[in-house]
Every structure is written in structure tokens, then in C-alpha cells.
Amino acid sequence: MDFSRRQALCTGGGLGAAALLAACGGGAGTAPAAGGSPRRGGTLRVGALGRTSAITRDPHGTQGNESDYLVIALVHDTLTAPGGKDNNTVARLASAFTPSKDLRTWRFTLAEGAAFHDGTPVTADDVVWSLRRLRGTPSGAARLPGITAGHITADGKRTVVLVSDYANAELPLLTRLSTFVLKKDTPDKEIPGAPGTGPFKLDWYRGGNARLLRNTDWYGGAVHLDAIEVTMFQSPQAMANAMLSGQIDVASNAGAVAARTARARRDVQVVRRPDDMAMPIVMRTSGGPFADARVREAMKLLVDREAMVRQVLSGYGSVANDILGTGDPAYAGDLPQRRRDLARAQRLLTDAGFDFSRTYQLVTTEDVAGLAESATLFASQAREAGVRIEVVKQESGAFYQKTWLKGDFYTNYWGTNDSVVFFASKTLTTGAGQNETDWSDQEFDAAYRKVLATADRTARTAALRDLQRIEHDRSGYLLWGMADGIDLAAPKVRGLPKLPGYGRVQLENVWLAP
Amino acid sequence: MTGSGALEDTTRSVPEPAVRRAVGLAARLAAVLAKRVALLVVLLAVVFAAIELLPGDAASATSERGEGAAGVAARRRLLGLDRPVWERFRDWLTALPTGDLGTSARGERVSDLLSAPLPNTLLLGSTAFVLTVLAALALGTWAAARPKGVVDRVVDLTSTAAFALPEFVVAVGLLLVLSLWTGWLPAATVTGADGTPAGWHMLVMPVLALTVPQTGWNTRIVRGALADQAATPHVAAARLDGLPTRQVLLRHALPGAWPAIATGVATSTGMLLGGTVVVETLFNYPGIGTVLAGAVADRDTPVIAAVVACSAALITVVLLLADLIRARTLGVRA
Numbered sequence: 001m002d003f004s005r006r007q008a009l010c011t012g013g014g015l016g017a018a019a020l021l022a023a024c025g026g027g028a029g030t031a032p033a034a035g036g037s038p039r040r041g042g043t044l045r046v047g048a049l050g051r052t053s054a055i056t057r058d059p060h061g062t063q064g065n066e067s068d069y070l071v072i073a074l075v076h077d078t079l080t081a082p083g084g085k086d087n088n089t090v091a092r093l094a095s096a097f098t099p100s101k102d103l104r105t106w107r108f109t110l111a112e113g114a115a116f117h118d119g120t121p122v123t124a125d126d127v128v129w130s131l132r133r134l135r136g137t138p139s140g141a142a143r144l145p146g147i148t149a150g151h152i153t154a155d156g157k158r159t160v161v162l163v164s165d166y167a168n169a170e171l172p173l174l175t176r177l178s179t180f181v182l183k184k185d186t187p188d189k190e191i192p193g194a195p196g197t198g199p200f201k202l203d204w205y206r207g208g209n210a211r212l213l214r215n216t217d218w219y220g221g222a223v224h225l226d227a228i229e230v231t232m233f234q235s236p237q238a239m240a241n242a243m244l245s246g247q248i249d250v251a252s253n254a255g256a257v258a259a260r261t262a263r264a265r266r267d268v269q270v271v272r273r274p275d276d277m278a279m280p281i282v283m284r285t286s287g288g289p290f291a292d293a294r295v296r297e298a299m300k301l302l303v304d305r306e307a308m309v310r311q312v313l314s315g316y317g318s319v320a321n322d323i324l325g326t327g328d329p330a331y332a333g334d335l336p337q338r339r340r341d342l343a344r345a346q347r348l349l350t351d352a353g354f355d356f357s358r359t360y361q362l363v364t365t366e367d368v369a370g371l372a373e374s375a376t377l378f379a380s381q382a383r384e385a386g387v388r389i390e391v392v393k394q395e396s397g398a399f400y401q402k403t404w405l406k407g408d409f410y411t412n413y414w415g416t417n418d419s420v421v422f423f424a425s426k427t428l429t430t431g432a433g434q435n436e437t438d439w440s441d442q443e444f445d446a447a448y449r450k451v452l453a454t455a456d457r458t459a460r461t462a463a464l465r466d467l468q469r470i471e472h473d474r475s476g477y478l479l480w481g482m483a484d485g486i487d488l489a490a491p492k493v494r495g496l497p498k499l500p501g502y503g504r505v506q507l508e509n510v511w512l513a514p
Numbered sequence: 515m516t517g518s519g520a521l522e523d524t525t526r527s528v529p530e531p532a533v534r535r536a537v538g539l540a541a542r543l544a545a546v547l548a549k550r551v552a553l554l555v556v557l558l559a560v561v562f563a564a565i566e567l568l569p570g571d572a573a574s575a576t577s578e579r580g581e582g583a584a585g586v587a588a589r590r591r592l593l594g595l596d597r598p599v600w601e602r603f604r605d606w607l608t609a610l611p612t613g614d615l616g617t618s619a620r621g622e623r624v625s626d627l628l629s630a631p632l633p634n635t636l637l638l639g640s641t642a643f644v645l646t647v648l649a650a651l652a653l654g655t656w657a658a659a660r661p662k663g664v665v666d667r668v669v670d671l672t673s674t675a676a677f678a679l680p681e682f683v684v685a686v687g688l689l690l691v692l693s694l695w696t697g698w699l700p701a702a703t704v705t706g707a708d709g710t711p712a713g714w715h716m717l718v719m720p721v722l723a724l725t726v727p728q729t730g731w732n733t734r735i736v737r738g739a740l741a742d743q744a745a746t747p748h749v750a751a752a753r754l755d756g757l758p759t760r761q762v763l764l765r766h767a768l769p770g771a772w773p774a775i776a777t778g779v780a781t782s783t784g785m786l787l788g789g790t791v792v793v794e795t796l797f798n799y800p801g802i803g804t805v806l807a808g809a810v811a812d813r814d815t816p817v818i819a820a821v822v823a824c825s826a827a828l829i830t831v832v833l834l835l836a837d838l839i840r841a842r843t844l845g846v847r848a
Binding site for chain 2: 051052053054055056064138139203204206207209211231233234235237238239241242244245246247248394395396397398400401
């Protein structure tokens with residue numbers, strides 16, 4: 001079987017199709033502005049990416065498919081949910097969450113009137129059972145860090161108490177994405193069709209595709225749509241084609257290539273969700289050529305950030321300032337923006353005794369669109385300052401085995417970008433589980449501990465700013481820009497979420513204009 | 515008459531010619547079948563070995579991002595990937611006759627994984643197959659009716675061009691013309707609650723994308739086989755007798771051309787099945803091609819091997835049918 005050729009053709013064909021489609025658009029036009037008052041009724045047809053081989057129906061499993069996560073998130077509720085610019089954590093199944101003075105004990109009060117789709121009220125026992133089940137999965141420790149199963153308890157019928165091993169002012173942030181609640185003691189076999197508490201009920205699910213019906217009794221408010229039909233697409237090209245031929249109303253997370261294709265068309269809205277994806281260049285701080293902070297700073301000065309955003313992201317993105325968590329309401333936007341300064345970069349490199357005669361390998365993958373391109377463009381920009389970089393592409397599996405967390409110099413990507421603390425806890429503090437740059441900075445650690453242990457909002461914001469300043473000055477991350485999340489939608493679709501990352505699945509406020 | 519009866523007959527006395535032919539055919543079939551099964555086993559061994567050579571394995575490919583090395587190692591043990599590849603191959607192969615296709619890297623039974631997509635692919639493939647055969651026969655005989663005529667030249671050129679076109683080029687062209695420019699047909703397949711395409715019109719473009727290149731190939735074979743037959747004495751005699759062209763072609767030339775045509779068409783089965791991987795992905799058609807593409811990315815050996823085994827079984831059956839047609843035709847003439 002001539003498989004490799006077919007595969008090559010397949011990718012080539014996709015690109016060819018996109019190029020051809022771009023050529024056949026109509027005149028330039030802007031999508032109609034969203035507005036008007038919500039109207040009840042209608043079926044929204046949503047396309048989302050996924051593969052048959054990766055289908056997961058368990059809300060506490062690993063959802064490799066966006067289509068599966070979308071269905072799960074519409075049927076089941078999490079305790080909290082991603083929010084907008086003012087507050088990255090908002091109430092959901094838990095209507096209120098309050099910490100103890102020492103910020104270790106958090107009490108979550110369940111929303112008034114919350115019930116499963118079969119009418120049974122949600123109790124604290126259901127939530128405790130669900131959270132313990134989540135904690136018991138292989139990745140449970142990463143999803144509920146610092147909370148052991150025994151520290152998840154019920155207090156009465158409507159309060160759930162979580163006790164963290166350490167003070168954690170950001171604990172509700174951790175309950176946003178995967179704390180889906182099911183009925184206590186739901187057997188594993190019945191999990192796929194088990195009733196949830198969310199804005200939509202499952203009508204049917206088959207092979208990645210699903211139909212969902214409005215939950216008229218949802219505690220969270222009126223749901224406008226009668227139904228949502230989810231179609232799984234194996235390739236972004238097929239999804240974009242279905243969008244352009246009017247088979248679906250929304251193409252979720254369609255990407256920059258599809259956006260460029262659709263830009264010229266009047267009958268498609270391009271919805272941009274800023275701060276969706278970070279694609280930092282990772283430099284090892286504990287050894288190797290980038291251990292010297294001056295070398296790292298020089299790399300951050302070599303890059304032409306505007307050109308990166310323009311060329312790698314087709315302009316669908318924004319320039320960043322080497323701090324991860326750009327969508328955080330407390331993001332330190334007032335720190336001076338680093339700009340390209342080749343003279344200073346060269347001076348720093350010379351001072352640090354940088355070896356200009358060597359060629360440095362930058363390892364990358366093709367896991368997300370633009371990642372390998374970002375490495376290539378950065379390498380050519382660095383060459384202008386006399387730094388020789390060779391880009392090495394690795395297959396995804398090999399990358400995670402050989403390079404990730406180990407290499408001196410590589411690219412990576414992160415999807416949750418509305419919290420500075422999220423990255424600090426996961427990747428930047430000494431000994432953090434995914435400390436990609438192997439960074440250990442006492443001042444940074446102290447700032448981090450202060451942020452977690454400070455309840456007062458103003459004092460916390462000040463501590464958070466210190467933390468970001470240190471990260472900006474000397475961490476091993478070169479974050480040149482942020483990619484927008486891009487959804488395509490028919491003109492009649494209103495109320496689509498503008499949130500980055502998994503905020504895109506909050507479709508309960510969507511309505512269809514006549 | 516039973517098979518064993520036939521065998522006894524052959525040992526006792528000089529058998530009837532019909533019986534001898536039947537026994538000979540059965541023996542030949544059994545031999546061919548045994549050869550094909552042996553070939554399939556070798557092919558599956560190659561599949562197992564090839565996936566072993568790809569970078570990464572199912573444990574790392576399906577691992578959660580951020581899962582530690584210990585977690586990946588534990589999953590590797592769970593999936594049995596720490597055992598030698600030949601051992602895994604032996605276990606998988608010995609379970610195969612019982613209908614057990616193994617378990618996927620994500621813990622699903624492979625037979626469940628294929629139960630919905632396989633019928634969809636068979637529907638797509640068989641429709642394309644039937645269309646290909648009909649179109650190739652029609653075009654090939656039409657062209658042969660007047661050798662070196664206008665029709666013959668046009669068919670000759672277009673069939674060569676069509677065969678040279680990869681499926682994805684045909685598919686993209688169809689998408690542009692039939693869907694995005696004219697809006698006549700849906701660009702992608704959307705499935706209903708039963709897992710099959712929501713409308714028959716969603717099959718049109720995938721079927722055409724598969725049919726066009728294969729029709730090119732088979733038209734050339736039909737045309738070539740008829741040309742060979744035209745040179746034989748009995749066809750020449752029929753023509754000299756002044757029989758109408760139509761009758762010469764259909765009654766005298768075509769029967770002798772069957773063996774060559776059957777063989778050509780049978781080889782198309784393999785190419786059709788290979789083409790579905792591309793076509794299904796482009797049109798979002800819910801078949802085994804898309805399952806296979808995902809399984810390769812996941813290094814999911816049992817799923818890949820199961821798809822290969824199913825396709826190979828299908829191809830074997832079609833090739834056997836072609837052999838039968840050949841044996842029958844040649845037998846009649848012998």
C-alpha cells in the first residue's frame with residue numbers, strides 16, 4: 001500500500017483546496033455586526049474538529065477531540081467557568097465560592113434550582129463523588145493540584161468544601177475546565193449517556209456527531225436555541241468547505257488559513273478570540289548556551305515580533321511581551337514592551353562570551369498551525385544578528401519523549417492563557433511539574449507564594465505585577481506573540497463567546513437572528 | 515453432488531469431464547486461497563514491523579499532554595507495548611480467527627470501532643466499483659466500435675488523463691465546481707443519528723472522485739482487450755461475415771475479453787480502497803479511511819492491522835471472483 005504518498009497528497013490537496021477557495025471569494029466586505037435582542041428558537045449547526053480514533057465520552061477522561069469536549073461541556077456543568085476581561089473565573093454550578101482566612105479551605109455553594117436533566121436536584125454528594133472521580137483519573141493530580149480525594153467533602157446538601165495542601169487564592173480557577181458533575185455512583189458503563197446539569201440535554205450521539213436539545217429548566221437562565229447539532233470534522237479544510245457551502249452555521253476553532261479564505265466573503269463572520277494560543281520559544285536556564293540571563297535577553301531582543309505575528313499568524317494575533325497568561329485581568333500591560341534591538345542584543349551576547357561560530361538547534365513540531373513556521377522565521381531573524389540557528393522538526397511523540405522538559409532550545413504551545421498564576425504554578429516555580437525552562441528563581445518563587453497567600457485584591461495585584469516583572473526580565477520564555485482563536489459563523493449567528501481557549505464552548509447565550 | 519463424492523469418483527473410475535473440471539477448480543481455489551492467506555499473514559507482519567519503526571508509539575501518541583514519563587511507561591505496560599513486537603503479533607493473529615480484532619490504544623474494542631465506518635466505506639467503494647465497471651465497459655466498447663475513429667481517440671486521451679489524476683485533484687475540482695461555485699451539492703458529509711450520511715446526495719462527490727481515475731484505468735483495459743480480440747480469427751471471420759459491428763463486439767469479441775477485463779477491474783478494488791483514505795478525509799465521509807488515518811497518527815497497531823485485514827479480505831474475495839471468471843471463460847474454450 002502506497003501510504004506515504006497518499007498522506008503527502010492528502011496534505012497537499014488540503015492546501016491546494018484552500019488556495020483555490022481563497023481565489024473564488026466575492027468582493028471584500030465586513031461581517032454584519034452582532035446586536036439586537038435575543039430571539040428564541042432555531043437549531044445551530046456547529047462543526048468541530050475531531051478524529052474517530054480519539055473519541056472520548058467520559059467527562060473526566062482525556063478529551064483529544066474538540067467535538068467531544070464541546071458536547072460534554074454543553075451537557076454537563078463545571079463548578080466555575082472561564083470569564084471575560086474583568087474576571088477570569090465566573091460562577092456556574094457553584095453560585096458562590098469563598099475562601100477561609102488562610103486561603104486553604106474553599107466553600108462552594110451550589111446554584112439555586114440546579115438539577116439533572118431527569119429532574120433530580122444536584123446535591124453536594126453528587127459533586128463530591130464527581131470531583132473524587134476526576135481526582136482518581138491518571139491526570140487527576142494535575143487537574144486538581146494540591147487537593148487530595150479525602151479533602152473533598154460535603155457540608156450539608158448544598159455546600160462542597162475543598163481543602164488545599166497550601167494556601168491558594170486561585171483555587172476556583174482550577175475548577176473551570178474539567179470539574180463536570182454527574183450523579184453520584186453513575187456506573188462507568190452509563191457515563192456516556194448520563195444526565196448532566198448543563199444548558200443542553202443529549203438527544204443522540206454517534207461516532208463523534210451529536211444532537212442536543214434545550215434544557216428548559218436550566219438554573220443558569222433562559223437558553224435561546226431549540227437545539228444544537230454537532231458535526232465532527234476530520235480536517236480543517238473539510239470544515240471550512242462545509243461552512244462556505246452553508247452546511248454548518250459555526251466552524252469552531254477553524255484557524256487562520258480558513259479565516260483568510262473567508263475574509264473576502266460577505267456571508268461569513270470571522271470571530272476573533274484574542275489571547276487564545278501561546279507559542280513560546282523555550283530556553284533552558286539551568287545549563288547549556290542559554291543559562292546566562294544576558295543570552296536569553298539577547299534572544300528576546302533579536303526577534304521581530306510584528307513580523308512574526310504578520311507572517312506566522314497571518315496577522316490574526318497580537319504582539320506579546322515574554323509574559324505568559326496575556327489574557328489575565330491582572331496582566332501587567334504597563335511593563336515596557338520589548339522591541340527589536342539588534343545592536344543591544346549583539347552587545348549582550350559579546351559580554352556573555354556567546355559562541356557565534358556554533359550552530360544552535362531549535363527543535364519544533366507541527367502539532368499546531370504556525371509552530372514550525374515560527375521557528376523558521378525566528379531562525380532567519382536571528383541570522384541578521386550573526387546567530388546561527390538550525391530548525392529541527394520532530395514528530396510529536398518523539399518531541400514529548402526526547403525534547404520536552406529536557407532540551408536546551410525548543411518551541412511549544414499552551415492553550416490556557418487567561419491566568420498568569422496558572423503558568424507560574426505549572427511551568428515557572430522551582431520544581432513545578434512542567435518546568436520547561438528548568439528555571440529556579442528565589443525572588444520569583446517568593447512573589448508567587450505571596451500572590452497565593454494574599455486575599456486582598458489590591459495587594460494581590462501588586463504582588464502579581466512583581467511576579468510578571470521578574471518573568472519578563474529573566475525567565476527562559478521568549479513569548480513573541482499570541483494567536484487569536486478563530487471561529488467562522490453565518491451572519492445570522494449572534495452571541496458567540498469571545499473568550500480564549502475552551503471559553504469557545506459556552507454556546508448557551510447564542511441565538512439566531514431571523 | 516458433494517465434494518467428497520466427487521473425490522471418491524476420481525479415485526474409482528475415469529470421471530466425467532464436468533466432475534474433473536469441478537475438482538480441478540476446487541483444488542486450484544484452495545491453493546490460491548492458501549497462498550493469499552499466507553500473503554496476508556506476511557503483510558500483517560510487515561504492518562506490525564512498520565509501525566514499530568515509526569517514531570513514537572501508541573502510549574506516547576495517545577498520552578495526555580503533560581503526562582509524566584512514569585505515566586506513559588505505565589500505559590505502555592497496560593497496552594502491552596513493552597513486550598516484543600513478534601509476541602504481540604502472534605497474540606493478535608491467533609485471536610483473529612475467533613473474530614477478535616484486539617483492543618485499540620484508547621481501550622475500545624477494534625470491532626466496535628469499525629462496525630459503523632466499515633459499512634459506510636463498503637457502500638462508497640461498491641457504488642464507485644459498479645459505476646467504474648459500467649462506465650469502463652460502455653466507453654471501452656464504444657471506442658472499439660470504430661478503431662482510430664474520433665470517439666476512439668477522444669476516449670483514449672481522456673481515459674489516460676483521468677487515470678493520471680490523483681483522487682484529491684478530482685475531489686478538489688468537484689468541490690469547486692459542484693459545491694462552492696454552483697451550490698448544487700453539499701461540500702461535506704454530515705451524518706444522522708444512525709451514523710450513515712444524512713442524504714444520498716452527499717455520496718455523489720466522494721463516489722465520483724473515486725470513480726473517475728479508476729474508470730480511466732479500466733476503460734484502457736477494456737479497449738486493449740477488445741483490440742486483442744479483434745485480431746483473433748473468429749472475430750475477424752464474424753466481421754467478414756458482415757455481421758453488424760454491435761453484434762461482433764458483444765457476441766464475439768467481448769466474451770474472449772472477459773478474463774483480461776475481470777483482472778483489471780479486480781485490481782481496481784485495491785486502488786479504490788486506498789483512495790478512500792484521501793477522499794473520505796476531504797469530504798468528511800465517516801468511513802474506515804478516516805479511522806485508518808487517525809490510527810496511523812496514534813500508532814494504534816491493532817486498529818491499523820484490522821483495517822488492513824478487512825481490506826485484504828475484501829480484495830482477496832474480488833480477486834478470487836476474477837480468477838473464477840477467468841477459469842470459467844478459459845475452461846469453456848478449452
